[in-house]
Amino acid sequence: xxxxxxxxxxxxxxxxxxxxxxxxxxxxxxxxxxxxxxxxxxxxxxxxxxxxxxxxxxxxxxxxxxxxxxxxxxxxxxxxxxxxxxxxxxxxxxxxxxxxxxxxxxxxxxxxxxxxxxxxxxxxxxxxxxxxxxxxxxxxxxxxxxxxxxxxxxxxxxxxxxxxxxxxxxxxxxxxxxxxxxxxxxxxxxxxxxxxxxxxxxxxxxxxxxxxxxxxxxxxxxxxxxxxxxxxxxxxxxxxxxxxxxxxxxxxxxxx
Amino acid sequence: xxxxxxxxxxxxxxxxxxxxxxxxxxxxxxxxxxxxxxxxxxxxxxxxxxxxxxxxxxxxxxxxxxxxxxxxxxxxxxxxxxxxxxxxxxxxxxxxxxxxxxxxxxxxxxxxxxxxxxxxxxxxxxxxxxxxxxxxxxxxxxxxxxxxxxxxxxxxxxxxxxxxxxxxxxxxxxxxxxxxxxxxxxxxxxxxxxxxxxxxxxxxxxxxxxxxxxxxxxxxxxxxxxxxxxxxxxxxxxxxxxxxxxxxxxxxxxxxxxxxxxxxxxxxxxxxxxxxxxxxxxxxxxxxxxxxxxxxxxxxxxxxxxxxxxxxxxxxxxxxxx
Ligand SMILES: Nc1ncnc2c1ncn2[C@@H]1O[C@H](COP(=O)(O)OP(=O)(O)O)[C@@H](O)[C@H]1O
Ligand SMILES: [Mg+2]
Numbered sequence: 001x002x003x004x005x006x007x008x009x010x011x012x013x014x015x016x017x018x019x020x021x022x023x024x025x026x027x028x029x030x031x032x033x034x035x036x037x038x039x040x041x042x043x044x045x046x047x048x049x050x051x052x053x054x055x056x057x058x059x060x061x062x063x064x065x066x067x068x069x070x071x072x073x074x075x076x077x078x079x080x081x082x083x084x085x086x087x088x089x090x091x092x093x094x095x096x097x098x099x100x101x102x103x104x105x106x107x108x109x110x111x112x113x114x115x116x117x118x119x120x121x122x123x124x125x126x127x128x129x130x131x132x133x134x135x136x137x138x139x140x141x142x143x144x145x146x147x148x149x150x151x152x153x154x155x156x157x158x159x160x161x162x163x164x165x166x167x168x169x170x171x172x173x174x175x176x177x178x179x180x181x182x183x184x185x186x187x188x189x190x191x192x193x194x195x196x197x198x199x200x201x202x203x204x205x206x207x208x209x210x211x212x213x214x215x216x217x218x219x220x221x222x223x224x225x226x227x228x229x230x231x232x233x234x235x236x237x238x239x240x241x242x243x244x245x246x247x248x249x250x251x252x253x254x255x256x
Numbered sequence: 257x258x259x260x261x262x263x264x265x266x267x268x269x270x271x272x273x274x275x276x277x278x279x280x281x282x283x284x285x286x287x288x289x290x291x292x293x294x295x296x297x298x299x300x301x302x303x304x305x306x307x308x309x310x311x312x313x314x315x316x317x318x319x320x321x322x323x324x325x326x327x328x329x330x331x332x333x334x335x336x337x338x339x340x341x342x343x344x345x346x347x348x349x350x351x352x353x354x355x356x357x358x359x360x361x362x363x364x365x366x367x368x369x370x371x372x373x374x375x376x377x378x379x380x381x382x383x384x385x386x387x388x389x390x391x392x393x394x395x396x397x398x399x400x401x402x403x404x405x406x407x408x409x410x411x412x413x414x415x416x417x418x419x420x421x422x423x424x425x426x427x428x429x430x431x432x433x434x435x436x437x438x439x440x441x442x443x444x445x446x447x448x449x450x451x452x453x454x455x456x457x458x459x460x461x462x463x464x465x466x467x468x469x470x471x472x473x474x475x476x477x478x479x480x481x482x483x484x485x486x487x488x489x490x491x492x493x494x495x496x497x498x499x500x501x502x503x504x505x506x507x508x509x510x511x512x513x514x515x516x517x518x519x520x521x522x523x524x525x526x527x528x529x530x531x532x533x534x535x536x537x538x539x540x541x542x543x544x545x546x547x548x549x550x551x552x553x554x555x556x557x558x559x560x561x562x563x564x565x566x567x568x569x570x571x572x573x574x575x576x577x578x
Contacts, residue, residue, distance in 0.1 A: 006366040010352070010359075017354045080349025084411070087314045088367035089338040095367070248317040248334075251271065251310070 003090045007098025015068065015106060024068060029110035032059045033117045039180050047210065049124030053114060054206040055179045058199050060110035061141070062173065065149050066166050068103040069096075073156045074163055083253045092244070093150055093236070100149045104142050129209045133216060137209055140222065144198040144229040151232045154243040157252055178203045201225035260324070261419055261450035262289040262312065267321030269307050281307045283474040284321065289452055289467075294445045296465035297454045300576050304474040305454040309423040312452065313343040325419060339368065341419040344412035346427030348404045353397040357388050357407050360396060361414060368415035382410035385440065401428040409437060413444075420444065422453035426460065438464055462568040470575045477575040485571050496570065497533045508533045526570075526577045536574060 015021045033056045040052060073096075076082040085095050118124050128134065156162040174180055176190060177199035183191055194200045205221035216222050247253065269282040282304045289295040297305050310316040311323060314334045323330040325337045344350075351360050361379045370378055383389045386406035396404060405428045412420065422441075426434040441464060445451055455461050461468060462482055469479040478485055509522050526534040566574065 002371070003366055006363060010355070010363050013359065014352060014354050079353070080345075080347070081352060083310075083313070083315045084343075084350040084364065085367070087338060087343070088364075089335060089369070090367050244334075245317065248315065251316045253315050254310075 001094070003094045004098040004101070007095045008102040009098075011072075011099040011102035012106070015102070021068070024063060025106060025109050026113055028063055029056065029060050029113040030117060032056050032063075033114045036180065037118075037122055047127075049118055049122075049126040050210040051207070052118050052122075052124065053126050054203065054210055056114040056118070057111050058177065058203050058206070059174060059179060060114065061104065061107055061145060061202075062170070062177075062199060064103045064107040064110070065100070065145055065152075066170065068106075069100045069149050070152060070156050070166060071163060072099055073153060077253065078255055080254065086247075086253050093240070096153055097146055097150060100146045101142065104145055127210070133209050136216065137205060140205075140225060141198075141202055144202070144225050144232075147229050147232040147236065148198055150236050154239060154247075157247045158243070158250060160252075173197065173199065176200065195224070196228065198225055198228055201228065259290055260288045261291045261326055262287070262295075262452055263322075263324040264288075264308075265322040265324070267308075267311065267318045267323060269304070269311065269316065270319045281474050282311075282318070285471070285474075285476055287469055287476065287479070289450055291450050292445055292448045293466040294441065294451045294453070294464050296461035296468045297452060297471060298458065298461050298468065298572060299454075299471035302473075303471045303576075305471060306423050308471070309343065309345070309421050309452070309454065312419075312421050313341065314338055337419075339415065340417060341421065342412045342415055342417035343421040343423070344409050344425045345422075346405070346424030348401065348428075350408055350411060351396050351404060354395060356393050356395055357383065357399075357410075358392045360407065361410060364411050365414045370414065378414060382413055385413075386410045387436075402430055402433055405429050406433060409440070418449060420449055420451045422451065424454055424456060426455065426457065434460070458568050458572055468568075470572060472576045478571070482568060482571075485568075486566060495533070495535050498531055508535070524574065526573050534570060534573060 033052070036052055036056050036059070040048065040055075073082065076085070086092050088095075115126060119126055152166075159165075176183070176186070176194040177197055178194070179199070183194055183200065186194070201221045201224040205216065205219055205225065208219050208221065209216060264285050264287045266284045266286055267282060268280065268284055270278045270280050273279050285304070285308065287295075287308075297308065299305055307316065311318050312325065312330075314330070314337065317331060326340060328336050330337060352363070355363070358379060361382065362375070365375050365378060380389075383392050386409050388403060388406060388410070391399070391403070396407065399407070405425070409425065412422075420441075426437055429437060438460065441451060441453070445466075453464070465482070467479065467481055468485060470477050470485070478488060480488070505525050509525060522535050524536045526536070
């Protein structure tokens with residue numbers, strides 16, 4: 001636990017001193033917001049501002065997992081520090097978990113950027129739900145994204161091409177999460193895949209809470225998200241030893 | 257308890273190459289290192305030194321064989337040994353460049369459960385040891401190669417490791433720092449730390465090691481004290497000569513045997529560069545007197561030569577030349 005916090009602090013210091021990180025945290029949300037604005041602009045919504053904000057925020061979160069947390073593994077491998085983390089007596093998940101949480105906290109910045117653009121550049125009003133709901137949902141989101149990221153990290157440590165695939169899959173995943181279009185319009189097998197993405201449930205949940213006066217305890221999205229998170233969590237526990245051995249067998253901790 | 261802190265028993269490691277074939281980097285290596293001793297591992301590039309070190313550092317699992325550290329079988333007890341070992345690798349790695357030296361040491365010491373006063377003291381002590389106290393609050397990216405290597409050394413000592421694994425640890429260090437590093441290593445060994453290290457610098461290996469293992473193409477070709485390695489080759493039976501013209505193997509052998517006949521026969525020819533010849537010979541007449549030698553030198557096209565006990569350099573080349 002202490003290591004988690006130490007690792008979180010390290011990630012803060014590291015990220016904030018990296019110039020490409022500014023791209024992820026400021027430029028990326030701006031681009032995402034503009035892109036989504038044009039995709040959605042021909043549709044008629046009542047709460048278009050909120051709709052846009054929710055979808056962009058989830059995009060930003062996904063970017064933060066993909067561009068920051070997972071590509072950190074590749075970066076640390078290149079820098080030659082992955083090994084000394086992995087070979088320490090601490091379980092690697094604590095170290096990596098700290099990084100993911102740090103990135104998700106830093107992603108709050110990107111929410112703010114998107115909020116400002118939508119509110120003032122596009123001049124669309126956003127009514128925020130009450131603070132307690134927001135905090136609860138953010139907490140849920142933190143847990144589910146961290147679990148997913150930990151789950152995915154095994155594959156990143158095992159597969160040199162993982163970075164390539166996650167980039168290729170970025171936009172399809174937005175589609176599957178219901179960000180640019182409604183999931184109901186997708187073929188049934190894609191809908192089933194979308195159930196495996198926490199983003200699908202999060203998008204649904206956020207739309208509900210932004211529609212005001214919504215009691216999250218009655219939301220199927222909350223339960224969907226919790227069940228999915230638990231499944232990923234169990235996956236991590238079950239796979240942990242097997243995956244760690246596999247990583248050491250394949251010698252994937254260093255660039256060769 | 258086992259007197260060996262590190263024990264490799266028929267350890268092999270295979271890598272998958274890009275084209276899908278298997279490459280055997282280590283082939284049935286067996287090696288023992290006693291508690292509190294310094295063991296040097298030398299061999300040409302690609303011999304498998306780093307592979308051995310990575311296996312012992314728990315960064316890589318062997319394909320077969322058994323590794324035991326502090327009496328614990330490593331492969332199924334990785335976490336039981338990690339607290340007690342550490343490694344220092346050459347090259348600018350194992351550090352966060354965007355952090356300061358102090359921040360690096362704070363972070364890595366936390367991974368070994370150091371905290372509070374103990375942590376502060378340890379970091380202070382190590383910064384002093386590697387002479388980085390003055391620049392401890394500067395970012396590592398502003399450091400020279402040597403400074404980074406010194407910080408790496410401090411990192412590797414954070415947990416007071418009982419087993420220390422060093423893979424070319426003096427790379428990038430200037431002479432003085434390398435000398436200081438050797439003193440640190442000697443001091444650690446004297447206090448019971450077991451040390452296995454690789455190096456490109458043979459004099460460093462001879463200087464530091466209680467025992468030396470020579471490894472070539474994934475196999476151990478010789479192991480023992482420097483003295484033992486020497487007597488294995490045979491004392492007084494190593495020829496080192498500088499000839500006037502560049503000669504090839506055949507010419508060199510002919511040159512020598514023409515003069516000595518069957519008194520001297522070449523057992524293994526170890527070529528060096530250009531006009532330097534090295535070979536292991538056997539003598540039937542054990543007393544080749546000086547007169548005979550100097551007349552040989554005058555009559556032949558040999559400028560200087562020496563027959564005697566091989567240096568570590570020569571031992572090394574003897575074992576690693578195929
Ligand atoms: N991850 C890897 N994949 C494929 N081949 C490797 C890998 N690591 C090392 N090798 C090969 O294994 C051999 C031994 O390498 P190494 O242990 O690094 O040697 P040394 O440290 O003695 O120079 C070399 O031929 C090298 O090319
Ligand atoms: Mg090497």
